[in-house]
Amino acid sequence: MPITRRSLLAGAPFAAGIIATGLPRFAVAQARPVTLRYLASRGSISPHELADALGYFKDVGVKLENVGYSSGGPESLFALASGSVDVGSAATAAVINSISGGNDFVAAYPSNGINGQVRSVFYVLEDSPIKSIADIAGKTIAVNTLGAHLDYT
DSSP states (O other), rough: OOHHHHHHHHHHHHHHHHHHHHHEEEEEEHSEEEEEEEEETTTTOHHHHHHHHTTTTTTTTEEEEEEEEEEHHHHHHHHHHHHSSSSSOOOOHHHHHHHHHTTOOOOOOOOOOOOTTTTOOOOOOOOOOOOGGGGTTTOOOOOOOOTSSGGGG
């Protein structure tokens, strides 16, 4: 049976579907394993840690390596700048300031950020006299790492 333009055009989507179905598996089989070093944050889980825990990296050759714990976004940015980690996290404003300061980063995705309804959460003990933000006026408080995102907003 000769191949006509009509039969070729009719079969093209079917052939493309077969090729596309096999390509990701072929590409993964050919890829070299990659280890991504990162600093974890105490008391929270990052998007890449969650993806790893859910098995998203299992069959694609990606391995996470926790090389320690970060005390905040600035430390994570310093680690990225020095090359001691491959993946980091910091507030959007801090990342932008770091890039504009000359660091060669790629911001891949924000896991949180600043919008028109930013909310900072404050925790106090149940029996604390502090019930609203106004109650901290004149008090001594602890702050996050100096240079963190609240310094830029």
